[in-house]
Amino acid sequence: MSQTASTLSEASPSNRLALAALVLGGAAIGGSPIFVRLSEVGPMATAFWRVALALIPIFIVSLLKKNAGPRPQSLADHGMLVLPGVMLALDLAAWHLSLTMTSVANATLLANLAPVFVTLIAVLFFRARTSGVFLLGLLLALAGVVILKGGPAGLGNGDLSGDGAAMVAAFFYACYILAIGRLRSRFDTIRIMLWSTASAAVCIFPIAFFFEGQMLPATVYGWSILFGLAFISHAGGQVAITYALAYLPPAFSSLTLLLQPVVAAVLAWALLDEAIGTMQALGAAVVLAGIMVARMARSAA
Secondary structure (H helix, E strand, O other): OOHHHHHHHHOHHHHHHHHHHHHHHHHHHHOHHHHHHHOOOOHHHHHHHHHHHHHHHHHHHHHHOOOOOOOOOOHHHHHHHHHHHHHHHHHHHHHHHHHHHOOHHHHHHHHOOHHHHHHHHHHHHHOOOOOHHHHHHHHHHHHHHHHHOOOHHHHOOOOHHHHHHHHHHHHHHHHHHHHHHHHOOOOOHHHHHHHHHHHHHHHHHHHHHHHOOOOOOOOHHHHHHHHHHHHHHHHHHHHHHHHHOOOOOHHHHHHHOOHHHHHHHHHHHHHHOOOOOHHHHHHHHHHHHHHHHHHHHHHHO
C-alpha cells in the first residue's frame, strides 16, 4: 500500500470529513457562474471583488484563531504562499474573459478540464501513481460534463480564441489546486487562504481597472451579488477545498470538483428558470457515476 493510501486509511474520520468539505466546497463554487451572470460590473471587476471581499471573513477568522500553525520562515515560504493566488488570479481572468468570447457551454466545459491537467502534471512532474479505474472515473465524469452541456453538437457555437482562454483557465486552476495541495503539508488552511486570496486580489485589480474601468456596482442589489460571490463561492468554497486537500490527493479532489457544472445547472434551473432536460439530467448522473468510480479506486489503493 502506498504511503498516501496508508495515511488516508489511518485518518478515516478526517478523510470522511475532508470528502464532505470537498463536496460542499465544489457546490459553493458551482454557484459562482450565477453570481457572475447577475453581477452589475464587468467580469474582471467581478473577479476582483470576489477575492477582495472574501478577505473580510478570512481575515476575521485568522484573528480569532489561536493556533494558526507554522509561520513562513523564508523568502521561498512567502513565495510559495503567494503562488496559489497568482494562479487563481490568472484562472479567474482567463475564465471570465472566455465567458465574453465564446458560448457559456464551451467556457464552462473547457474550464472544467482542470482534472485532466492535474492528473497529467502530477504524473509527469511529481511521479504520482494513478490506476486504470481512476482514469475510467475521470473519463466518465468528463463525458458527463459534455452530456450536461448538450453533447458534442452543443459545443459548436463557440469561438476558438474564447475556447482557448477557457482551456488556459483550466490549466491555471490545476496549478492552483496542486500548489494548495503542496502547501497543506506545512501550513494551516486559513494562513494559506489569507495569503493566496490577498495576492489574487492584488494581481486582478490592475487588470480590472485598466480593461473595464467601472469597478463599483450601482445598486445595493449589485453589492449583494458581489458579497454572495465572495462569501459563499470563495470564502466558503475555497476554504473548504483547501482544508480537504490536506487529506485527499489533488487528482481526486479536482475530479470531485466536476460537481460544479451540475450545481450550476441546478441553480440556473431554480433561480434563472433555465430548464433541465433529459440530456442535462443524464449528464449529471454520469458525472456522479464517474466520481463514485474514482472514489472506489482511491479507497482500494
